[in-house]
Amino acid sequence: MTKIGVIGAKGRMGQAIIVAIDDAGLVLAGGVDQGDDIAALAAQSDIMIDFSAPDALEGNLDACIAAGTPIIVGTTGLQERHHYLVDNASQTIAILQTGNTSLGVTLLSALVKQAAETLGPEWDIEIVETHHRHKVDAPSGTALLLGEAAAKGRNVDLAAVSDRGRDGITGARKEGDIGFASLRGGSVAGDHSVLLATEHEQITLSHRAENRALFARGAVKAAIWLKDKTAQRYAMSDVLGL
Incomplete structure (x- = not known):
């Protein structure tokens, strides 16, 4: 059973993703927010979903790289430096980065x-x-x-x-x-x-x-798809085969 860790678990999207994980019959490995042990959650998860904040991205990616855990990055407001970090991390782990998981x-x-x-x-x-x-x-x-x-x-x-x-x-x-x-x-x-x-x-x-549930469902679908992919940067279009 796929175990999914949620970064930004107390936020509006984080809460919706937790519900979507349960609806899909998957396992919530845990949720973290600022100040929590992201490295421990990454180590016990099959895949991570991140809807936190741009300032947290580097630490989140480092934790996933150390654990060898793929990650969905749905955080918005990313700048050029953040995309460089995603590109660099994608040489080691599978990453799907998108501005929208719908x-x-x-x-x-x-x-x-x-x-x-x-x-x-x-x-x-x-x-x-x-x-x-x-x-x-x-x-x-x-x-x-x-x-x-x-x-x-x-x-x-x-x-x-x-x-x-x-x-x-x-x-x-x-x-x-x-x-x-x-x-x-x-x-x-x-x-x-x-x-x-x-x-x-x-x-x-x-x-x-109409509500955040559709983004959460898309993120969970993407997580299932990404779980066993090789190290590379992916997009939501890859999930749909577009």
Whole structure:
């Protein structure tokens, strides 16, 4: 029976993942939070799921490397340094890092990539995301994931074409830019829309999360899939074979 350890167990996502582990008939090896013994949990787990904080990632990865335990990294707000740490750790253990564990968002990402590749830069791309008032990072990890999909479809670097803030006299929209808008309020679990617009027509690709359970179920599905994989960096698209 697969034993899963949860990092960030007291958080909203951590609690939802614990429920999903039980629903799937798997074993909760334990849960840890800041100040707890992550190394001990990694040693007794078949796989770890991390929805904690970017500042904790390095220690979490070190514990999993020492134990030889694969890890799902669903923590958002990661910066370039964190991705370097994930790449480095993936030479030793299997890691699946994603900004969203939803199976629906994973499929949406593939559709966004296809649309961006097919339609070309004359179609403007805008990504709008809405989350609950407690979310601390913006744009959301999912919005960035969708932006990366669009950029990959156009074979460009997202950092070079990303437009994340408009205020005042900003001038006309630059062709090829990928725009982001972040809304915060209430208890919204996560709404994401990708608008592709050109002269006289628009396409909108959207996903609405009704509660955190869907992210938890996706994380557990990914954990089962990753458990026996070789050392490498994986994505949710690999779980669905996209």
